[in-house]
Amino acid sequence: MNKIEQNIIVIFMFTYIIYLVMFQFYIYSEFTGNASIIPENIIETLWLLVTPLGVVAGMLCLRDIYYRNIINKPLWALYIVFFFIIGLPHYFFKYARHPR
Numbered sequence: 001m002n003k004i005e006q007n008i009i010v011i012f013m014f015t016y017i018i019y020l021v022m023f024q025f026y027i028y029s030e031f032t033g034n035a036s037i038i039p040e041n042i043i044e045t046l047w048l049l050v051t052p053l054g055v056v057a058g059m060l061c062l063r064d065i066y067y068r069n070i071i072n073k074p075l076w077a078l079y080i081v082f083f084f085i086i087g088l089p090h091y092f093f094k095y096a097r098h099p100r
Contacts, residue, residue: 009057
């Protein structure tokens with residue numbers, strides 16, 4: 001995986017963490033009935049940014065699995081597809097940061 005692909009995945013993980021934190025603030029204010037700290041349009045914008053980045057990051061990891069010589073390729077692919085939020089960072093930090 002080259003540096004550009006790695007940077008795309010890192011940007012996805014950072015924006016996803018920001019989205020989760022802001023979404024928690026938004027949901028908390030909705031359930032308690034208090035004034036919202038985070039406007040709804042910011043949540044929608046972050047969602048529109050995180051979703052395509054997630055698709056691209058998943059495709060990059062699946063492509064990297066295909067080209068990499070590792071044991072249990074199908075299991076890693078299924079792990080990323082079915083448990084995306086846990087599987088993608090796990091694969092990225094275990095294999096994708098290192099050269100093929």
